[in-house]
Amino acid sequence: MALPKLPVTNELGYYDIRMESIGGMGANLAGQILAEACILRMGYNGVNFASYGSEKKGTPVKSFVRLCDPAQEVTDNSPVENPHLLAVFAEQLIGNVPITQGFARGGVIVVNTTLSPEEVVGKLELPGCQVFCVDALKIAMEEKIPLNTAMLGAISRASGFIDPEAIKGLIKDKIGKRYPHLVEGNMKAFDRGYNEIKEKNYCDLDKYPEVPFHRVEPELGYVNEPIGGVITNPGNTILKNHAASRVGYIPLWHEDLCIHCGDCDLTCPDHCMVFEKQTDDKGKEMVFMLGVDYQYCKGCLRCVSICPVDALTEEVETDHDVNKIRADLRRVL
Template identity: 45%
Template sequence: MQNTLPVTNENGYFEIRLESIGGMGANLCGKMLGELGALYLSLNASSFSSYGSEKRGSPVKAFVRWCREDMPIRVNSPVVSPHILCIFHEGLMGRLPVLDGVKPDTKIILNTPLSPDEAMQKYGFAKGTLYCIDALKIAMESHSRINMVLLGAIAKASEFVPLDCVKSLCRDTIGKKYPDLIASNLEGVQKGHDLLSRAVISAASAQGTPALHKDRFTWGWDNAPQGGINHRFGSTVSNDLSPSREGYIPLFLQEKCINCGLCDSTCPDMVFQFREGNIDGKPAMINGGLDYFHCKGCLRCVAVCPTGALVKALEKDYPDKPWFVPNKDLLPDSIRYEKTGPNGWITSDSYLDEKRVDGGIT
């Protein structure tokens, strides 16, 4: 039986855009939405993703188009003005233009612990309908994946995708490889559907729209490094990897640290701040702590630490964590640390000293 869509654009498509970062499952979610349309909703469907390096933490977009089953899909370009826009990570807000193309009938789903009113106050949405869901919390409680929670939320916001179809899709997709995980992910889908909260965006809520962080850089013809720069978060210029974290941080318990350096060799992002010091009167390199500005939360350091000096912790439990934890007893007085550098972004000595620009260390 051929299905019809309640709303389409002028080309006859219902369009969805997912804005995410590598590691959160937006690519799979986009593929599943494509399958949902074609195999479960009797529609024609296409889906594809767009990402740079396949690196955890780098920006990812996924695009989905649905239309009548008897209609060919001849548009293969990214979705510019989506009917549903799902923002997988709140850290993207204000850092990338994730709200581009939002129109008055766009349904924006934001993964956040904030209520829709709080989110509107914080981010100043201008158009559309805002839906909020704390997908991370639900995923942790139900042991499901964040993308499954957001699938449930997308079904609810759409107002026409039956939850049963999403559950069948989830069962068929996950069950092939991981039958033991079906129950927990179905719970995630159900909670994503049930706990989604909604608010209509008014003109007044557009106040205070945050400027994109890129505006804080003033690269131009006279100061841009040769070869061009990538000033988006996660790049070697800003090296701000904090939005890549999915809710976890490595917590440093300094009293357990034996300064073996395994964490530093393992960390891909130079988070550890080793400094010259001394142990038992002998010169030694001392682990002075972490610069969380560069930490993407991969937790490799936790896995390698032999003494339990690094433990997995929930970021939300440490809102006031220091960006850098100098051990005043062991480190010499000459430690230079600036919480923010001259342009408000650079935070670590390693960055300042090594001039990490243009994909390399000079």
């Protein structure tokens, strides 16, 4: 079978893919599978690598795939700055991480979202491009597997040249050896990601400018750190929003069931529970729970497991407006 020509390449002859994700969503593995399928099963030359800070679940992750003609050697192992295809695994990254940096006019973007392509274009202020939206989280939850397989189906479709059978064959071989019972769910999720995608071509859109890529430099480093220096932007403070750490689920508090025992507060690793001193109906001073501050919640759901009266339940985040039901921790500080 003749190898399909790469639809577009940069001046060095590469087709570049960048996946923007959160640790725990499987973007790193998706990049490996995509690269292996393209190289070993389709015949391209290429490379895959990833970039992440700590390996903690919930931190931003980037996974890169670079493809080229089999006659060309891959000599560029630097991170993808100007992707031809940009895949956004987590909608929560929008506004928290500059995910569209370097994404140029005419590119292809795949977003895991419940939004329509029209809404995504406006929300991300995308330059003229092809927009593909897929609710990979819903597919993953229904098929009971991680969302990266549905994203791979969507990426294959959006690319216009990556053979879905090459990826499916690779997934079958990789997973089938160790977890044969998961093959069927993965195949279904891949096909659903491929088929349930919503697509719109905005290549003629001239409303939003391209966002040039630039490397963010830390405010202080070894060059300018004062002696006995002060950390001016600590990693985990009241100023941070941990929403991007969640992978689709939140603990929902049911006030009518809560007995204000405080077990959830003892269990929560991020002190998300909001308690306040109040008087009960007998005039006795007590500490009452007011709810969960989702700004700091990473969705580990330990609080749901520990609650003795089911006053916290595991819920799908997109079914609720966390900004409306959030209890503000700053209120009691």
